[in-house]
Amino acid sequence: MLTRKQLELLEFIQKRMAQDGVPPSFDEMKDALDLRSKSGIHRLITALEERGFIRRLAHRARAIEIVKLPEALDKTEPKGGFTPRVIEGDKTDPPRGAMSVEAAGAFELPVMGRIAAGVPIEAIAEVSHHVAVPGSMLSGRGEHYALEVKGDSMIEAGINDGDIVVIREQGTADNGDIVVALVDGLEATLKRYYRRGGMIALEAANPAYETRVLREEQVKVQGRLVGLIRSY
Structure with missing residues (x-):
């Protein structure tokens, strides 16, 4: 299960890797998600890694590998991913x-x-x-x-x-x-x-x-x- 911000970050990383062949920098991630500091990006990256969606490669700068994608990033899903249904x-x-x-x-x-x-x-x-x-x-x-x-x-x-x-x-x-x-x-x-x-x-x-x-x-x-x- 991913939060909306985690999903946005994973989608941004996926698009940049498809476009440039390398992951975006933490500064680029921070700007893309409109966060005030890189500490928030660190928390999101750690959460994505713990949930098995990405893998960070040791001793290599900007080395992030996407392991899997959630269904919310399937192109058949509405843009923005999952929207909670409340009662x-x-x-x-x-x-x-x-x-x-x-x-x-x-x-x-x-x-x-x-x-x-x-x-x-x-x-x-x-x-x-x-x-x-x-x-x-x-x-x-x-x-x-x-x-x-x-x-x-x-x-x-x-x-x-x-x-x-x-x-x-x-x-x-x-x-x-x-x-x-x-x-x-x-x-x-x-x-x-x-x-x-x-x-x-x-x-x-x-x-x-x-x-x-x-x-x-x-x-x-x-x-x-x-x-x-x-x-x-």
Whole structure:
């Protein structure tokens, strides 16, 4: 599973190698993806290598070999690759497109990968499986999806590693809300949200983790926590 940025970078590398016979430089990658620094490119390259899409050759400058391509880069796919499908729901009517689990009075939502409750990991925007969610969790009009929690930074808020959180998609948040926050367009994390002037604080619910204070333009709210599912 690849993030949108990972997919964009892989596509850019593929096109440049087909055109020039050599991979682009990190500066060229940074400019192509409109990133502020090469550190973001390093993280994306590492993620692509860990997922088996590319291979870096030791002791050779700009030596990147494409091992495989995802289906999203097939020419029959729409440009830009995978677009997540989300489900609309509210208190009284079933979420649009949701699959009913009649015996349990629940609906199935797509689990869009993992979200970090700890050190931020890269956002994943691809359905890994589905989970049955009580209709009462799908409160308010809007689109909902689910994420698997990775890490322990929200344990004092009752959110443990391996839990499934139900997220209502929205782009704004109030102080104290637990949100999915995308940092610098690369990393997603689950934290409490606080606005402090022109800065945004992403606060853990575990004293072992420091609060991250970032510029407003570095943080994009992608949704608010509305429910939690735990398996025993």
